[in-house]
Amino acid sequence: MRPFDYMRAEDLQAATEAKGNGATVIAGGTNLLDLMKLEVMAPERLVDITRLDLHNTERTSGGGLRIGALVTNSDLAANPDVRRNWPVLSRALLAGATGQLRNKATTGGNLLQRTRCYYFYDTAMPCNKREPGSGCHARTGFNRIHAILGASDKCIATHPSDMAVAMRALDAEVEVQGSGGTRRMGLDALYRLPGDTPHIETSLAEGEIITAVILPPPPTAATQVYRKVRDRSSYAFALVSVAAVVAMDGARIREARLAFGGLGPMPWRDGEVERALEGQEPSDALFDCASDILLRDAQGQGSNDFKIPLARRTLKAVLREVTRTEAPA
Amino acid sequence: MQTTLKINGESWTLDVDPRTSLLDALRHHLDLTGTKKGCDHGQCGACTIILNGRRINSCLTLAVMHDGDEITTIEGLGEPGRLNPMQEAFVRHDGYQCGYCTPGQIMSATGMLDEVSQGWPSHVSASLEGDVPLSREEVAERMSGNLCRCSAYPGIVRAIRETAGEVSE
The missing domain is CATH 3.10.20.30 (Beta-grasp domain)
Structure with a gap:
């Protein structure tokens, strides 16, 4: 590991100032220290924010939930209010990593974790994300875990989080603190597609730090499911995952909110898929139609071609489950 | 520093x-x-x-x-001559072969049983609420962050479940 200067932030202002001056923020450290040992990341200064007062989860005046950026993945998954009212979030968290890692990993850090693309991790390889302009060998190399939606010819890496997929389906907003004050944005605004600049992954400004995630009030009368498909049954990243929050109105789908992991460079959501389902009676034909819309621009790179039919089958299985629709015989 | x-x-x-x-x-x-x-x-x-x-x-x-x-x-858990119950159970059930992963297995199992006692669910729990019976499947999921290249898993699982009071010797 390269040498670095370490400072512990005593308050949020000191943390945002340090980050504005080029320091890298460390909290749980489970991803950052892994990357620093491999010298994929080599920050010259670390600012430790773990002593800041961002450890609480509490209801907002509007009935939503404010999750402090330093709440650990295990505390959030076990939170009784989350288990009861936002179960898709608990399920997504419990599907990720291991007991030890979830005890350390934080809410803010989980959102900002880096891709597990093999080429990003291997400093002997070119990678446009790690070293802008150096090229991408994933497109023509091993790309079993890579994106089929939202990628560019510069980068086909996926975002690895499970938690963020559930949060995207729940319309979560991120609260961000910078020198200019506080602002809030959805996850669609937090993350950026790779385009020609895959090294710029978020819209956070230099001195901005995530302070909380805000969930709107719990969806009423909705079924919430998180389904994750992976290469082994525990401690593996998603090949495809689906977070579904679906409410029925009699025999028809009243509201469908669907987010996907493993498919793109950010937790993926497509409003057209949801609009195709809403107001309709559930059926396999309808679910096929929704899958067609989701995958209309999907592009495999060879080893990850299987993700296209896998995404279709996983989405259909989840939609059958949340609408209690039998599979055709 | x-x-x-x-x-x-x-x-x-x-x-x-x-x-x-x-x-x-x-x-x-x-x-x-x-x-x-x-x-x-x-x-x-x-x-x-x-x-x-x-x-x-x-x-x-x-x-x-x-x-x-x-x-x-x-x-801090125990030493030769005064092992704690989890350590004794690993010995009794052959929860190791080379022994290199064993301290990590025992510390992880100790922390895991505390999580279970607080009612934390896992990925394989059927319900997010209520008591968690510590089945073999639950132990395997909750211990997936500990590898054993000698593959002493059957003994490890038995030792943990016995210490948790799920099975008798």
Whole structure:
């Protein structure tokens, strides 16, 4: 590991100032220290924010939930209010990593974790994300875990989080603190597609730090499911995952909110898929139609071609489950 | 940098390079070599310790981040001649072969049983609410952060379930 200067932030202002001056923020450290040992990341200064007062989860005046950026993945998954009212979030968290890692990993850090693309991790390889302009060998190399939606010819890496997929389906907003004050944005605004600049992954400004995630009030009368498909049954990243929050109105789908992991460079959501389902009676034909819309621009790179039919089958299985629709015989 | 750690009930003040992982601080600065270095990347669990009551990978955190924190290592659970029940159960059920992963397995299992006693669900729990019966499947899921290359898993699972009171000897 390269040498670095370490400072512990005593308050949020000191943390945002340090980050504005080029320091890298460390909290749980489970991803950052892994990357620093491999010298994929080599920050010259670390600012430790773990002593800041961002450890609480509490209801907002509007009935939503404010999750402090330093709440650990295990505390959030076990939170009784989350288990009861936002179960898709608990399920997504419990599907990720291991007991030890979830005890350390934080809410803010989980959102900002880096891709597990093999080429990003291997400093002997070119990678446009790690070293802008150096090229991408994933497109023509091993790309079993890579994106089929939202990628560019510069980068086909996926975002690895499970938690963020559930949060995207729940319309979560991120609260961000910078020198200019506080602002809030959805996850669609937090993350950026790779385009020609895959090294710029978020819209956070230099001195901005995530302070909380805000969930709107719990969806009423909705079924919430998180389904994750992976290469082994525990401690593996998603090949495809689906977070579904679906409410029925009699025999028809009243509201469908669907987010996907493993498919793109950010937790993926497509409003057209949801609009195709809403107001309709559930059926396999309808679910096929929704899958067609989701995958209309999907592009495999060879080893990850299987993700296209896998995404279709996983989405259909989840939609059958949340609408209690039998599979055709 | 100076940092003070409370390890197995005793306070130690160390002067470490900021790069020093908590694992290396334990092994190289304090000679507490019961905690093992396997992969050094959080994948194998050999370095598992209990930090402020929670099991973590000591390889993936910096010693300087833990000034004032309380740490329990395998040495703090028991020693030859006065093993704790989990350690005894691992011996009784052959929960190891080469033994290298064993301290991490035992620390992880100890932290895991505490999580179960607090009613934490897991990925394989049918319900997110209520008591969790510690089935073989639950143990396997909750211990997936600890690898054993000798594959002593059947004995490890038996030792853990017996200590939890799920099965009798």
